[in-house]
Amino acid sequence: MLNERKKLLHSYYQSHQRNLSLNILRIALIYLLLSISWNAIFLMLEVPYSRANIYFLLLPFFLLLIMLAANHKYKVKPIVMQHMVNLFLVFVACCLYYGSGYREAWGYFLAVPILAGLYGNLRILFLYSTVGLITMFTVSYIDPLVKDVFDAIDLSNRVLLYFVLGTFSYLLPKQLNQLYNNQVSMIINSMETTIEQVVKTFIISIEAKDSYTFGHSERVSKYAVELALRLPEFQDKMRLETLRLSGLLHDIGKINIPEAVLTKPTKLTEEEYELIKTHTIVGGRMVEKISGLGHLKPGVLFHHERWDGKGYPTGAKGLEIPLEARILSIADTFDAITSSRSYRPATSTTDAIERLKADSGTQFDPDLIMLLDEVMMSWRRIYKEYNEDLTEFETLFDLT
Known part of the structure; x- marks a missing residue:
């Protein structure tokens, strides 16, 4: 199971990644519209301020519209969109090279490694930087645009500049990954703090209904x-954190049980016992519906x-019972036996351990009982610490 941070x-x-791809395409759309409009005006007015071939500019424009429509209809996966966008960028660079009429049109290929680096994926960066370099080298060699001026030195300098930008783009993934991790860590820490506060609120609400169970949830968790x-x-x-929180909230469903039933000093009636039993189902439903606590359901239920x-x-048995629940069952029973209740005094930790062992293979997982x-x-250390705290609390408020 993926942990919350990874998910x-x-x-x-x-x-x-999806938003980045769409933003790149939207910016490309604006740029192409501007280029087409700019050059079309000069061509219609027949003024010598443009050498562009409008058809080479319209080709990527219509392809871009098709890509945006396909994504809108089919919700293309982010990884597929990455490849589509980067291939499109190489294609646009080729169209601008041949259609812009600009002598330094080869410079459009330099945008390929920069934009590929924005994805923060080294494989994507390396793949499309290589594709862009090979394409730039090929078109520059086959059709240098400016005859008798372009030579091998120009070509090598273009390749060198491309490598410089490609290397610079290598730094982008590291910065982006650091940004992702920092932001996710902030969100996770905030969420964990909120969850801890929610859990403590529930514990107070549960234990306020029954003074005999003061500290029960925390002890069971420990x-x-x-x-x-x-x-x-x-x-x-x-x-382990999931188990800890499950222990803290294992009795959350008792919020639904009347105090008169929870604190009854005599034996429960059959109807009252059936009502008590509903706390596992109620608790399971409660944590399931609370954002960030759904993964606690197996232990609580x-x-x-x-x-x-x-x-x-449910009457589940053996390994059908989630491991967290099997552990909590033992911890819950131990604390119940060693704690005073309205209807009986506490049992010593030694006797409690022996009683747990006696129920190995019937009530409890025998493999877990072997670890007692x-x-x-x-x-015993946990028991002593909490009993000392409880005694101090009772003395302070004169509850004894």
């Missing part, structure tokens, strides 16, 4: 991350599934 960069790059760090699948920082298929909401001994120390 955003790819989307931004594709959009930029327990899950510590367990995931032992797995090769979570060496990717973006996937499936964290109450069981390895033996007796969980909810490795994470036991870090889990």
